[in-house]
Amino acid sequence: MLLKAGAEAPTQLTEALLAAHRPVLFRYALLQLRDNELADDAVQETLLAAWQAASNFEGKAGLRTWLIGILKHKIADHWRHSAREVVSLEVDFTDNDEDDFFMNNGHWNGGPNTWNDPEAALKQQEFWGIYETCQNNLPPRMAQVFMLRELVGLEANEVCRETGLSDANYWVLMHRARLRLRECLEIRWFNQSKAKKGKHHA
Amino acid sequence: MRSCREITALVSQGLDKKLSLGEHLAISLHVLLCSRCRNFQSQTQFIRKAAQRYTEHMQNRSSKKP
Numbered sequence: 001m002l003l004k005a006g007a008e009a010p011t012q013l014t015e016a017l018l019a020a021h022r023p024v025l026f027r028y029a030l031l032q033l034r035d036n037e038l039a040d041d042a043v044q045e046t047l048l049a050a051w052q053a054a055s056n057f058e059g060k061a062g063l064r065t066w067l068i069g070i071l072k073h074k075i076a077d078h079w080r081h082s083a084r085e086v087v088s089l090e091v092d093f094t095d096n097d098e099d100d101f102f103m104n105n106g107h108w109n110g111g112p113n114t115w116n117d118p119e120a121a122l123k124q125q126e127f128w129g130i131y132e133t134c135q136n137n138l139p140p141r142m143a144q145v146f147m148l149r150e151l152v153g154l155e156a157n158e159v160c161r162e163t164g165l166s167d168a169n170y171w172v173l174m175h176r177a178r179l180r181l182r183e184c185l186e187i188r189w190f191n192q193s194k195a196k197k198g199k200h201h202a
Numbered sequence: 203m204r205s206c207r208e209i210t211a212l213v214s215q216g217l218d219k220k221l222s223l224g225e226h227l228a229i230s231l232h233v234l235l236c237s238r239c240r241n242f243q244s245q246t247q248f249i250r251k252a253a254q255r256y257t258e259h260m261q262n263r264s265s266k267k268p
Binding site: 027030036101102105106107108111112113114115118122128131132135146149150151155156171174175178179181182185186 | 207219241245248250253
């Protein structure tokens with residue numbers, strides 16, 4: 001189906017090779033478009049475009065990077081057509097919010113308590129509402145970096161390339177995201193379930 | 203001895219790249235004595251797992267849309 005009459009790809013770029021990247025591309029698209037069908041379409045178009053332009057692929061940047069580049073254009077097209085504004089995501093690195101988590105001497109300020117049976121939480125519907133709230137509470141840029149890494153499954157260096165972050169800023173953002181998520185889950189779920197069983201705030 | 207602030211930053215980095223042997227050792231020694239950093243370590247691993255599971259949820263949910 002991907003094969004169009006006359007389209008000839010170099011031997012090193014096979015359909016199977018392209019298809020191997022489909023899951024990551026799909027998650028990436030789903031994250032942005034929030035709709036299975038739209039995401040699927042965008043990925044389909046991306047793979048088709050990649051196949052047709054296979055001779056342009058120089059292999060320098062890596063296949064996945066190249067494919068994501070195409071996918072981003074497809075997603076941008078979608079936004080352009082549906083006239084939704086794309087928000088630019090800025091982050092202020094001078095704002096050191098790790099200070100909320102640690103004291104001046106580097107020790108925890110409060111800090112992680114032991115969680116009671118986290119595995120069980122994964123099986124509870126209510127937990128996912130809390131998880132989503134906590135994830136949505138991250139500042140936009142931090143959420144983007146966290147999601148590209150943990151939900152889409154890109155490697156750290158790929159996330160940096162996607163977002164234009166330096167290595168150092170990536171580490172800072174990821175670390176803050178984890179500190180925040182951890183604390184949010186502890187406050188909203190794990191401490192709650194200790195205090196009163198079965199009752200949780202959304 | 204490295205502080206909790208430094209150790210947790212290393213723990214976080216360890217989830218995204220390979221740490222040096224020295225860094226591994228520093229973490230292991232620290233969490234042996236510090237329950238909070240030990241909790242942080244296991245909880246960040248849990249968060250990774252939850253994020254992956256959440257992605258599956260998200261895919262299921264959006265496929266159920268009319």
